[in-house]
Amino acid sequence: ASLNSNRRAPFIVIEGLDRSGKTTQTSKLHSRLQQNGIEASLLKFPDRTTAIGQMIDSYLRSASELDDRAIHLLFSANRWELATTIEKLLLAGTPVICDRYAFSGIAFSASKVDSLGDPLLAFEWCRSPDVGLPAPDIVLFFDITPEKAKERGGYGDERYEKEEMQLRVRKAFHRIGEEMAESGTGTRWVSIDAGREREEVELDVWAVVDPLVRRGVMGPINKLWS
Ligand code: Z5A
Numbered sequence: 744a745s746l747n748s749n750r751r752a753p754f755i756v757i758e759g760l761d762r763s764g765k766t767t768q769t770s771k772l773h774s775r776l777q778q779n780g781i782e783a784s785l786l787k788f789p790d791r792t793t794a795i796g797q798m799i800d801s802y803l804r805s806a807s808e809l810d811d812r813a814i815h816l817l818f819s820a821n822r823w824e825l826a827t828t829i830e831k832l833l834l835a836g837t838p839v840i841c842d843r844y845a846f847s848g849i850a851f852s853a854s855k856v857d858s859l860g861d862p863l864l865a866f867e868w869c870r871s872p873d874v875g876l877p878a879p880d881i882v883l884f885f886d887i888t889p890e891k892a893k894e895r896g897g898y899g900d901e902r903y904e905k906e907e908m909q910l911r912v913r914k915a916f917h918r919i920g921e922e923m924a925e926s927g928t929g930t931r932w933v934s935i936d937a938g939r940e941r942e943e944v945e946l947d948v949w950a951v952v953d954p955l956v957r958r959g960v961m962g963p964i965n966k967l968w969s
Contacts (some may be wrong), residue, residue: 750959780963885937
């Protein structure tokens with residue numbers, strides 16, 4: 744709200760692989776902004792609290808089975824549930840920090856392979872339900888090797904927490920990052936080496952986010968891939 748009237752607050756997304764420290768760092772960032780007098784809104788996808796989120800949660804825990812396309816659309820619908828809220832917050836001057844977003848949607852779904860080893864869902868198909876969502880101003884991509892991630896206690900028991908899957912997802916994220924950089928849209932893609940100490944990662948995140956939050960953003964909220 745302290746921003747100049749023709750500026751809005753920034754939409755900041757933290758993306759990355761399992762165990763890369765997204766939750767740790769989004770929460771640190773949120774508190775540090777608070778200590779600096781800035782009340783940001785912290786979101787996480789999947790948001791397991793909504794009716795759609797509960798279906799996603801059950802699928803991830805392997806308590807239910809769903810067609811690969813159906814679950815992909817549910818992940819996207821889970822974001823659409825909050826699209827208007829995100830826009831309202833940004834226009835009201837509240838920065839939004841989001842733990843995972845549409846990029847995870849594409850990276851994970853497009854990394855599923857069929858019995859012949861080919862990708863099951865094509866990138867383009869995976870992207871389409873998220874076209875038109877509020878676009879982040881910046882994506883901090885937390886990059887980590889599977890070896891480093893494993894040192895953090897190994898993968899958990901959820902559906903995608905397997906090394907081969909995580910390797911494919913990492914490649915998919917790299918492809919998405921390159922495409923975002925070439926597309927010239929309003930979204931900046933910044934890769935962060937998340938395999939380092941918490942404090943080092945935190946410093947890098949702060950160096951990028953602090954000036955962005957102070958400056959605010961000129962112009963309307965962009966739409967993803969449109
Ligand atoms: N998914 C999808 O398919 N489609 C979609 O559209 C979306 C998601 C949005 C659940 O996501 C799954 O949903 C996910 C993608 C898919 N599948 N996988 N894999 P989630 O976000 O609910 O769950 P998650 O990604 O598995 O989160 P995570 O395990 O909580 O990872 P994290 O948030 O990146 O890490 P963390 O909790 O902050 O840290 C993990 C551990 O490492 C913890 O013990 C920390 O204390 C420790 N840690 C953190 N930082 C460090 C450093 N720097 N050094 C050492 N140790 C550290």
